[in-house]
Amino acid sequence: MQKIILVTGSTDGIGFETAKRLIKEGHYVLLHGRNIDKLKKIEGLLSKIESTGRFESYVADLSIMSGVVQLAKEINEKHSHIDVLINNAGVYSTPKVITADNLDVRFAVNTLAPYLLTLNLLPLLSSGRVVNLSSAAQSSVDLDALKGLRRLSDGEVYAQSKLALTIWSQHLGLDCKEKGPMVVSVNPASMLGSKMVKDAFGVSGGDLSIGSDILVRAALSDEFSTASGLYFDNDIGQFSKPHPEALNEQKVQDIMMTIEATLAKITQQIHS
16 A cells, blocks of 8 residues: 655655655655755656656755744645655754754754654644654753754764654654554664765765665554654664663653743744
8 A cells, every 4th residue: 555655854865765665665755855956866766766656855954943844834735644754854964053043953953853843744644653763872962952052062962862852752652652643763773874974984884775674664564553652773673762861751851841942932933
């Protein structure tokens, strides 16, 4: 059965490999990228696949929350439902660290944008799935850094942004467990051969299909049908306990309040 699946950050790396795999399997993939030229290039590559799968493309800069809201609006206008949202897009390092919303770009793209996008697409995802790309790199979240009030090193903020993503995945997933989409966070495996890994660590990395395989499994397989609120660690190939901070009720509450307050302030400005 053909599924409608949105893959953010699908112009390269694990996102592209995942989109390609899903199209080959006959699904309807909503591609997303920040750069229209890169999107056009991958459209050309994907159009050569012999399959019943289809695709369409969306351009949005997920470092800007108004871009996230606009992306959700465009998808809501075109589709009455989507089956899966794969929040794959991520940033490790960039020359411009502070976004137009005065946030650190890693927290903006890796944590806040996928949460805002998910909330705005929830009406389309009632019985679907949300798969969030986490990481083995997770560390305790500095709330001031999450708000954009403190600068951290690339490695520090990346690890914190991925823990914050894992925490909101758990929180929303548990809220949606009885009614709503299945929400799961997935470490696709460490040091895969994405552009991000090459830029960050200067190594070629492992086979990207390891990452795309687990994202496709999380999106479609029965083993994930009751995984809402859980964390899957593909380094060990099983569901696992997340970072201890994700198990600290007060820390989770503080992080969720910070995420929601930060987004409320920005979205109020967008709609004013």
